[in-house]
Amino acid sequence: xxxxxxxxxxxxxxxLAPVQAARAQQAAPAxxxxxxIESLEVAEQGGTLYVxxxxxQPLAAxxxxxxxxxxxxxxxxxxxxxxxxxxxxxxxxQGDLRSANIVQVGDRTRLVLNLVKVSPYETRIDGRNLxxxxxxxxxxxxxxxxxxxxxxxxxxxxxxxxxxxxxRDINFRRGRNGEGRVVVDLSRxxxxxxIRQQGGNLVVDFLKTTLPEHLRRRSDVIDFATPVSAxxxxxxxxxxxxxxxxxxxxxxxxxxxxxxFVLEVKRVIEDPNKLVQGxxxxxxxxxxxxxxxxxxxxxxxxxxxxxTNFNIITSDSVQGNLTLxxxxxxxxxxxxxxxxxxxxxxxxxxxxxxxxxxxxxAAREKLQLEAKAQxxxxxxxxxxxxxxxxxxxxxxxxxxxxxxxQSLLSKxxxxxxxxxxxxxxxxxxxxxxxxxxKLISEIDxxxxxxxxxxxxVEANKTFARDLGVRLGFGNAKVANLGGLGRLGFxxxxxxxxxxxxxxxxxxxxxxxxxxxxxxxxxxxxxFLPNGYGSLALTLFNKGLTRFLNLELQALxxxxxxxxxxxxxxxxxxxxxxxxxxxxxIPYQQATSSxxxxxxxxxxxxxxxxxxxITPDGRxxxxxxxxxDRPLFEAALLGVPPIETKNVKSEVLIDNGGxxxxxxxxxxxxTTNIDRVPVxxxxxxxxxxxxxxxKDSNRKELLVFITPRIVxxxxxxx
Numbered sequence: 001x002x003x004x005x006x007x008x009x010x011x012x013x014x015x016l017a018p019v020q021a022a023r024a025q026q027a028a029p030a031x032x033x034x035x036x037i038e039s040l041e042v043a044e045q046g047g048t049l050y051v052x053x054x055x056x057q058p059l060a061a062x063x064x065x066x067x068x069x070x071x072x073x074x075x076x077x078x079x080x081x082x083x084x085x086x087x088x089x090x091x092x093x094q095g096d097l098r099s100a101n102i103v104q105v106g107d108r109t110r111l112v113l114n115l116v117k118v119s120p121y122e123t124r125i126d127g128r129n130l131x132x133x134x135x136x137x138x139x140x141x142x143x144x145x146x147x148x149x150x151x152x153x154x155x156x157x158x159x160x161x162x163x164x165x166x167x168r169d170i171n172f173r174r175g176r177n178g179e180g181r182v183v184v185d186l187s188r189x190x191x192x193x194x195i196r197q198q199g200g201n202l203v204v205d206f207l208k209t210t211l212p213e214h215l216r217r218r219s220d221v222i223d224f225a226t227p228v229s230a231x232x233x234x235x236x237x238x239x240x241x242x243x244x245x246x247x248x249x250x251x252x253x254x255x256x257x258x259x260x261f262v263l264e265v266k267r268v269i270e271d272p273n274k275l276v277q278g279x280x281x282x283x284x285x286x287x288x289x290x291x292x293x294x295x296x297x298x299x300x301x302x303x304x305x306x307x308t309n310f311n312i313i314t315s316d317s318v319q320g321n322l323t324l325x326x327x328x329x330x331x332x333x334x335x336x337x338x339x340x341x342x343x344x345x346x347x348x349x350x351x352x353x354x355x356x357x358x359x360x361x362a363a364r365e366k367l368q369l370e371a372k373a374q375x376x377x378x379x380x381x382x383x384x385x386x387x388x389x390x391x392x393x394x395x396x397x398x399x400x401x402x403x404x405x406q407s408l409l410s411k412x413x414x415x416x417x418x419x420x421x422x423x424x425x426x427x428x429x430x431x432x433x434x435x436x437x438k439l440i441s442e443i444d445x446x447x448x449x450x451x452x453x454x455x456x457v458e459a460n461k462t463f464a465r466d467l468g469v470r471l472g473f474g475n476a477k478v479a480n481l482g483g484l485g486r487l488g489f490x491x492x493x494x495x496x497x498x499x500x501x502x503x504x505x506x507x508x509x510x511x512x513x514x515x516x517x518x519x520x521x522x523x524x525x526x527f528l529p530n531g532y533g534s535l536a537l538t539l540f541n542k543g544l545t546r547f548l549n550l551e552l553q554a555l556x557x558x559x560x561x562x563x564x565x566x567x568x569x570x571x572x573x574x575x576x577x578x579x580x581x582x583x584x585i586p587y588q589q590a591t592s593s594x595x596x597x598x599x600x601x602x603x604x605x606x607x608x609x610x611x612x613i614t615p616d617g618r619x620x621x622x623x624x625x626x627x628d629r630p631l632f633e634a635a636l637l638g639v640p641p642i643e644t645k646n647v648k649s650e651v652l653i654d655n656g657g658x659x660x661x662x663x664x665x666x667x668x669x670t671t672n673i674d675r676v677p678v679x680x681x682x683x684x685x686x687x688x689x690x691x692x693x694k695d696s697n698r699k700e701l702l703v704f705i706t707p708r709i710v711x712x713x714x715x716x717x
Contacts, residue, residue: 035080035082036081037055040052040090042092043711044095045711046656047135047656048134048135049136051097051134059125061125062124062125062130065123072115073113074132075110075111077110082109088101096616097115097116097134119136121133121134165187166186166210168187170215179266179267180221180265183261184206186206192208202246202263202265205242206241208238216234217233218232226267227267228245229247246265248268253266285332288330288331290303291324295322297320301314301338309351311352312353318356320342324341344357345361347361379429380429381412384426384437385426392419393418397416397424400439408432409428448709449570450709451568451569452607452623452707454566456704457562457564462560462697463557464557464696465692466556466691467553468552468691469552469691470550470551567579567580574610578609580606581604584602603628606624607626609622609705614652618653619709621651621653622650623647624647626646626647627701660704661704667696667698668697668698669696669697671695674691676689
């Protein structure tokens with residue numbers, strides 16, 4: 001198929017390994033090996049999946065491994081090792097890991113991990129154990145001190161480790177059969193690679209990778225006489241993009257070995273005798289050629305039977321002649337052409353092919369179904385009990401008989417339950433009992449647990465600045481006139497003269513007017529709540545009849561606060577859980593009879609969440625977070641108002657990841673100026689006759705959610 005999506009060359013080896021191993025095991029008994037795989041355990045910690053293989057003897061080095069992108073698999077080869085598990089397939093279905101194949105071929109055992117998607121992995125040896133850490137996409141496995149490491153990262157879209165990777169060199173070569181090979185040398189084997197077809201080009205993105213300046217170029221490779229005419233490499237943000245331009249009809253393969261990535265583009269030669277071009281057609285039978293003139297259909301079918309060694313049975317209604325000429329056509333395609341030309345159809349059971357007109361086959365199958373239905377009406381009814389472990393028996397009964405048109409039971413079937421023993425009793429024919437047994441085994445499984453942690457962070461920042469000047473003048477002569485001689489500018493008087501004398505001695509005047517930082521004001525009200533940042537000075541003549549007072553005050557205050565609330569709750573999959581902590585405020589409420597009653601209003605910190613684990617190991621959460629705070633300082637009629645902050649959302653997040661589901665930001669700034677009219681508005685000198693205060697308050701609320709799927713822990717020493 002032109003420009004079809006390529007399949008890794010290594011995928012064929014992995015796909016054929018179980019088949020070849022099965023044939024080898026059938027042909028000869030397994031030989032006793034010096035070393036054996038004794039157990040395989042799987043556990044999950046912090047989103048990372050750990051596979052532990054226990055061997056009879058310690059390994060000398062980490063076994064060789066390779067990964068395949070399509071289908072997503074990781075393979076490990078153990079030379080000189082046997083399979084002591086007693087099975088070749090183990091179903092896991094945990095995280096991105098679906099199952100594991102353990103196949104022994106001769107003196108070698110291969111372990112194949114079947115994944116949902118390609119994930120990075122690391123391996124290390126721990127005594128007799130081999131630990132394989134599979135990290136989810138977007139994370140890397142925890143660093144370990146390992147004997148050796150292997151990375152599986154082909155087509156991995158995860159973020160690269162700090163420092164990233166780089167492209168060392170890009171080369172182009174011509175293969176033995178005329179295919180074009182683009183060889184990219186990487187600095188590290190765990191670079192994420194994404195391949196896709198864009199128009200008539202192949203686009204390869206190396207994620208979180210840098211490209212040296214001398215490799216950022218476009219290369220014309222048409223002289224190599226391959227399907228590739230040009231390629232261009234360039235830096236795009238944090239990624240490196242390689243664009244390969246083929247010509248004509250082509251197909252491609254891609255694979256990676258250690259630090260070397262190879263993209264191979266092969267030319268497809270168009271064959272006019274093939275309905276599907278390329279090596280991936282739907283017909284895979286051995287090719288044959290047929291050239292007949294007015295031959296009986298039954299005779300042609302006999303020729304195909306002799307060619308394929310299949311047993312072909314034709315109905316008596318298969319009649320007529322046909323003329324055909326087929327050259328180098330797969331036999332299965334030739335058979336379909338013959339059947340379509342004569343209006344026939346086929347059914348295959350084992351190595352026997354039944355051929356008849358389509359209507360006849362449909363009528364035959366209908367008669368078989370009616371016969372089975374009649375047998376079901378006559379078959380004796382049996383009763384079987386099912387012990388329900390993780391559900392309520394009543395729920396299972398309702399699930400089986402929820403709707404009559406979709407019931408699993410026959411017309412004569414019935415179901416009942418017993419709450420005390422939590423059992424379900426089903427009475428029906430044997431075939432329906434088998435279906436019910438299979439259904440119960442699939443749905444009666446232990447629910448997966450999810451731990452949800454919420455962090456509610458409140459941050460406050462306050463800032464205040466106060467700057468002011470007070471100026472005063474006094475004259476004792478004015479006091480002799482029977483008055484009080486004083487003149488002040490600011491918020492208070494500075495000194496008092498009565499009966500022509502200053503009531504304090506010079507030392508007292510000096511001590512009371514020259515303030516040290518940290519002392520409270522002694523003359524009048526201060527600008528600020530205390531005397532911090534206040535300085536006063538008094539000048540007077542020799543006779544103490546005239547004096548001048550000057551006071552300067554300046555203050556800055558800076559406050560920071562943070563409140564962190566962290567509710568946690570553990571619940572089962574798809575089950576709502578809630579947790580709250582706080583107070584209930586009582587208040588009086590009038591009733592219809594005129595009496596009063598006491599009611600309560602909650603002011604609590606609460607978390608309500610319903611998790612759902614997706615098939616790919618992520619979590620979909622319905623979250624509601626509420627944080628209330630009673631304001632007792634603003635109580636009205638003895639009942640304080642409640643300041644509430646609420647966030648309600650539905651998010652999709654990776655296992656163990658953290659997401660911010662809400663935030664509130666408040667900022668308040670005020671400026672207050674107290675001044676003497678006219679004088680306080682003068683430029684420059686006006687600062688001596690005014691006081692300026694600035695206040696700034698900032699509040700921020702953030703809500704973080706971190707869900708984790710709880711699994712049986714695997715102890716790693």
